[in-house]
Amino acid sequence: MSSKKEEKSFEKRRIIGGAIAVIVIIAALWIRGTGPETVTGERIQETRYFMDTVVIMQVLAENPEEKAEKAFAAMKDFSDRADRFNPDSEVYRINQNAGEGPVEIDEDIFAIIEKGKKLGEETGGLFTIAIAPLMDLWGFGKNMQPAVPDDDKIQEILPLTALEGITLYPGINGVEIASGMELDLGGIAKGAVVDHGIEVLVSLGVEAAFINAGGDIRVHGLKEDGTPWRIGIRDPRREDRGHLTDYVVEKDSGSVVTSGDYERYFTEDGVRYHHILDPRTGYPAEGLQSVSVTGESCVTADVLSTAAFMMGDEALDFLENYPGYEGLIVTDEGEILTTSNF
Amino acid sequence: MGISFSKWWKGIRKGDKIVVGFVLIFALAGAIYPFVWEWLGGDPGDLQVVINPVGAERQKIPLAGIPEEGKNLIVPGPIGDHLVEILPDGVRVIAPEDDPLKICEKTGWIRRPGATIVCVPNQLAIWLEGSDDSGLDGISE
Numbered sequence: 341m342s343s344k345k346e347e348k349s350f351e352k353r354r355i356i357g358g359a360i361a362v363i364v365i366i367a368a369l370w371i372r373g374t375g376p377e378t379v380t381g382e383r384i385q386e387t388r389y390f391m392d393t394v395v396i397m398q399v400l401a402e403n404p405e406e407k408a409e410k411a412f413a414a415m416k417d418f419s420d421r422a423d424r425f426n427p428d429s430e431v432y433r434i435n436q437n438a439g440e441g442p443v444e445i446d447e448d449i450f451a452i453i454e455k456g457k458k459l460g461e462e463t464g465g466l467f468t469i470a471i472a473p474l475m476d477l478w479g480f481g482k483n484m485q486p487a488v489p490d491d492d493k494i495q496e497i498l499p500l501t502a503l504e505g506i507t508l509y510p511g512i513n514g515v516e517i518a519s520g521m522e523l524d525l526g527g528i529a530k531g532a533v534v535d536h537g538i539e540v541l542v543s544l545g546v547e548a549a550f551i552n553a554g555g556d557i558r559v560h561g562l563k564e565d566g567t568p569w570r571i572g573i574r575d576p577r578r579e580d581r582g583h584l585t586d587y588v589v590e591k592d593s594g595s596v597v598t599s600g601d602y603e604r605y606f607t608e609d610g611v612r613y614h615h616i617l618d619p620r621t622g623y624p625a626e627g628l629q630s631v632s633v634t635g636e637s638c639v640t641a642d643v644l645s646t647a648a649f650m651m652g653d654e655a656l657d658f659l660e661n662y663p664g665y666e667g668l669i670v671t672d673e674g675e676i677l678t679t680s681n682f
Numbered sequence: 683m684g685i686s687f688s689k690w691w692k693g694i695r696k697g698d699k700i701v702v703g704f705v706l707i708f709a710l711a712g713a714i715y716p717f718v719w720e721w722l723g724g725d726p727g728d729l730q731v732v733i734n735p736v737g738a739e740r741q742k743i744p745l746a747g748i749p750e751e752g753k754n755l756i757v758p759g760p761i762g763d764h765l766v767e768i769l770p771d772g773v774r775v776i777a778p779e780d781d782p783l784k785i786c787e788k789t790g791w792i793r794r795p796g797a798t799i800v801c802v803p804n805q806l807a808i809w810l811e812g813s814d815d816s817g818l819d820g821i822s823e
Contacts, residue, residue, distance in 0.1 A: 387732065387809060389734050389807035392802045393798075394798040396796060396809075482803070486782055486783060554800070554823075555822050559819075570819050571821070572816075574822060580790075581794075581823070582794075583818065588817075588818065589822075600823065603785065603823075605788075606783060632822055
């Protein structure tokens with residue numbers, strides 16, 4: 341009798357155990373099935389080298405390779421036409437005709453120059469697309485030997501970097517620069533090219549996309565698992581080029597751009613000189629190690645991060661008051677400060 | 683209901699106990715595996731270095747095939763030769779003497795997927811490709 345009872349009890353336990361196992365398996369399958377149902381495409385990653393930088397693109401779409409190829413081609417074409425060192429570019433043509441009246445150029449390059457001038461004015465001239473003569477004087481131009489120039493020469497060159505020397509003629513997409521001036525879209529072109537790449541991908545109907553051009557990043561849409569893109573911020577003094585582990589930006593739309601003193605620099609007489617030159621003084625900006633800016637447009641974030649880098653103590657206030665954009669700064673002392681909604 | 687663990691344990695067959703034991707051992711091994719692997723030095727996994735000289739063919743070299751002592755490559759460019767040093771967990775570049783800023787050399791070792799080395803005057807780009815366990819899609823820098 342007792343043995344029969346025990347057997348029944350044992351069977352009961354086996355049934356309960358089996359039922360629990362079935363429930364767990366069903367629950368696991370159900371959780372797997374609750375992901376986004378609309379994703380039909382495949383996500384690929386392609387990497388190319390142009391604009392003197394490595395451009396990484398991820399595309400989630402049907403036929404993603406074809407769409408990435410079209411976006412890369414459009415980006416490359418745009419960057420070639422904005423490159424002041426390319427003799428076939430629009431910007432080269434403007435610089436060659438300095439002081440000789442307006443030069444008519446393509447509408448999209450005109451729009452970037454117009455935007456660069458406007459954003460530069462909003463930063464009080466700290467960001468200037470006419471920085472080329474100063475960059476060349478320091479040897480930060482292409483294939484040049486960098487060295488600290490004579491102060492007299494710096495002071496002589498400074499007026500040539502003022503935005504007032506650029507006159508725009510929107511009716512004819514014309515650009516006129518004063519004699520001796522030279523445009524350099526280096527501080528704005530990467531952001532503009534990334535924006536252009538995302539625009540092309542969106543027009544091709546991609547579900548999601550990610551473009552990283554040397555650290556200038558813009559994303560569109562959620563990944564196939566329904567999660568946002570996760571973007572780290574470079575720790576300016578970590579030798580392994582790692583990120584600030586406490587500050588990861590999650591986005592399903594918009595950009596993250598960082599300007600830092602660690603990319604292009606040289607050392608002379610034991611002093612380190614980086615390439616972000618302050619047009620007020622003509623010397624490398626001081627006070628911060630890096631500035632990161634988030635917001636919708638990559639080109640705006642690009643300009644704001646460069647300008648804020650020159651502002652030192654005032655950078656955070658400036659970014660706090662700039663609508664639609666947030667910032668993180670790392671001071672020379674290594675202190676990390678952020679705007680209220682970063 | 684209210685079946686205590688000891689009663690349940692006593693009530694099941696010897697064979698089932700062995701099965702439960704195996705499940706627990708595998709679960710524990712799975713949980714500590716990443717830590718032990720990391721402690722043993724990790725694994726380059728599917729990480730590969732891509733060497734992209736402008737105008738020349740790209741080379742892809744899996745780090746898994748690199749010996750402990752490393753492998754060196756000479757990559758020529760318009761202003762001189764680069765020395766590319768590859769180890770099982772990363773890559774770095776020694777710039778030619780005539781490279782004015784030596785940005786590529788100052789970059790140092792790169793070890794994570796997506797990390798890049800760019801040699802502007804010598805028109806060479808190097809990057810790492812592979813699965814990333816950092817949980818990041820990219821780093822703004």
